[in-house]
Amino acid sequence: MIIIHHLNDSRSQRILWLLEELGLEYKVNRYERDAETRLAPPALLEVHPLGKSPVLEEDSLKIHETGAIVEYIIDKYDDGKLAPKRDSIEHIRYTEWIHYAEGSAMLPLLLRLYTSRLGDAAAPLMPRIDGETINHFSYLSKSLGENDYFLGDELSAADIMLSFPIEAANMRGGLAKLPNLAEFVKRIQARPAYKKALERGGEYSFFIK
Ligand SMILES: N[C@@H](CCC(=O)N[C@@H](CS)C(=O)NCC(=O)O)C(=O)O
Secondary structure, three states, X not given: OEEEEEEOOOOOHHHHHHHHXXXXXXXXXXXXXXXXXXXXXXXXXXXXXXXXXXXXXXXXXXXXXXXXXXXXXXXXXXXXXXXXXXXXXXXXXXXXXXXXXXXXXXHHHHHHHXXXXXXXXXXXXXXXXXXXXXXXXXXXXXXHOOOOEOOEOOOOHHHHHHXXXXXXXXXXXXXXXXXXXXXXXXXXXXXXXXXXXHHHHOOOOOOOO
């Protein structure tokens, strides 16, 4: 049985969504963020030394890092529904997106989050952070173009990986100038599997009610 160690309101929501898209059975062990610090509770440190979510557990195996968990699930359980064939050019594009989500797109968002606590002291950093935010999200918008999903007409696990940075950027109207990305958020959030995953995961403030 797959167990997902899931923190509310977090990146690990993607793993629940992926499992729902594949129709797999799984158990969710829920952890709640500290109301004041928003950090994970110490109980997650008993699951993995980083104390972060998601962590997938199956038999004696534990995996952390969302992209690695997605690759594990796809390799083991997907029969071609959510990933292109290996050794194809589409698979290379797919792999780029899988890594890009956490490796590149999240960085300007995290920098903004952390520097926002510095008040005026953050001012010298803001042009660079703004520039990188525009750089990455314009790239995402251009890449999606008129397509429904990043690889074309059909959902892939790359969309599931990209959902978190795009949903996070969409908060408080952040994607007003990139309407195709805002539409992407509506499109994924309307999927039945996405909604089922929300029921399993609990509070997720990136969902547009
Ligand atoms: N790149 C990692 C990031 C993991 C991560 O930072 N998870 C956040 C959830 S959004 C977390 O557990 N934060 C709680 C904390 O740092 O205390 C991944 O995608 O798995």
